[in-house]
Each structure stands twice: as structure tokens, then as C-alpha cells.
Amino acid sequence: MKHTLFISDLHLCHTRPAINALFERFLRDIAPPAEALYILGDFFEYWAGDDDLSEPFHTAIAQQLSALADSGTRLYLMHGNRDFLIGAAFQRAAHITLLPDPTLIDLYGQPTLLMHGDTLCSDDVEYQAFRTQVRDPQWQQGFLATPLATRKAQIEALRQRSEQEKSSKAAEIMDVNADTVAATLRAFNYPRLIHGHTHRPAKHVHTVDGKTCERWVLKDWYASGGYLRCDAAGCVAHSLEIPAS
Numbered sequence: 098m099k100h101t102l103f104i105s106d107l108h109l110c111h112t113r114p115a116i117n118a119l120f121e122r123f124l125r126d127i128a129p130p131a132e133a134l135y136i137l138g139d140f141f142e143y144w145a146g147d148d149d150l151s152e153p154f155h156t157a158i159a160q161q162l163s164a165l166a167d168s169g170t171r172l173y174l175m176h177g178n179r180d181f182l183i184g185a186a187f188q189r190a191a192h193i194t195l196l197p198d199p200t201l202i203d204l205y206g207q208p209t210l211l212m213h214g215d216t217l218c219s220d221d222v223e224y225q226a227f228r229t230q231v232r233d234p235q236w237q238q239g240f241l242a243t244p245l246a247t248r249k250a251q252i253e254a255l256r257q258r259s260e261q262e263k264s265s266k267a268a269e270i271m272d273v274n275a276d277t278v279a280a281t282l283r284a285f286n287y288p289r290l291i292h293g294h295t296h297r298p299a300k301h302v303h304t305v306d307g308k309t310c311e312r313w314v315l316k317d318w319y320a321s322g323g324y325l326r327c328d329a330a331g332c333v334a335h336s337l338e339i340p341a342s
Contacts (some may be wrong), residue, residue, distance in 0.1 A: 100328040105293025106317035110142035138213030140179025159190040166192035205329040214269035214294030217273040
């Protein structure tokens, strides 16, 4: 049966070899029969700019994706809060199409809204202000004009500060806001919603203005992996475990 796969929040980096190997196995054994694979943000732990594509680990990931694309699976990537600087050079190298956030698609007859999910976490006011700043094209142009090593050092400092701030934030603040979810579903005429970001994988059912809408939250790839498989009959979440060593 024709089907499409969705993943997000892999946070790939060279220091996590087990997850990298799991992703390689996913591309080799699970993804090829799919019509399309959608990666809904935070594919990399961070992305400092396309001039980092020459780093061997990044080159290898792009080659693995391009091989899947060349086999016939369409590939789509949406920026997350860690990799919003992925640009045209990576897009060409990986044979992948960049999508705006949000993107509404027809998924086997079911209107389906795709998002990274961070904009749904509207209670985290500090993060939303930061997101607005770093998504500004002028800010990005200035940041990318600095040396790559400087950018990486700044990103590492921001990551450390972010982890410290998370420890002092209430868990509810870092999850989606119900009113924002409802407003988003209403704005797009009550579609199915698929997103990542929160690292709280689940299927939710929302009733908005008398309309019933599914919301699928994708699994992160930290202790293990996972993907959502959708076809004309609906969606099913699958887990991927790291093989015992």
C-alpha cells in the first residue's frame, strides 16, 4: 500500500554514533518503499551554516539522503529550532526539498498540516522572542557572515544556556498551548496535524468548533528512534530500538 513516513527531532551529530547508525538502518531498511519521507525539524543537533557541509559527518548524511531520493522516495525537510540555517547547498546535496513552516498537504485524501511544533509552545514567551530574532533574514545574513568557528562557538554557548534555562522552566511552558493549537487548526480548516519539537510522542484528538482533529506528536531520537507511517487508512506510530551491543 502507498504510504508516507514522518520523522523529527533526530538531533544527529557525530558524538551519537548509535543513533546515527539507527538512522542509517532506517534509510536502508524502512524508508525506501515509502512514497515520501518528511523530516519535520531538528534533523541535526545544530546547523551553523551550509559552509559546514564539507564536514565529513554532514557530507555522509547528505549522501545517504540523496541515495534514498535517487531510489524514488521524495524527501522533504522543514526547519526546526536547531537547524533553521540549513539552506540551498544542503538542499542540493541531499536531493531534498525545503518546506515552509507550516505546510498543508493532501495526505491520501486527508488534509494534513505539518509543523515543527515550536510555534505552538506560545507560553514560552522568552523562546518565542528568540525565535523571532533568529528567523529574521537580516539577522541570519549577519550571523552567517561571521567565521564558521565563531558561529559554532556561539551556538554551543547558546545550547548550554538553553539547557540551564530549561531546568528552571515548568514543563507545561515547554509544551503546546491548547488555545494556540485550536487557533491553528481553525485557521487551516480543521486538518490533521503532525509535528515534533516537544519530545512528547502521542496521538491527541482535539474537538474544535465541533470538528474532530487528530494531532500526532513525533518521537525524538535520543534513547531510541521512531517514525509515523501514514496511508489511506490512517497513521500509525512505530518505535525503533537501538540494537544491544
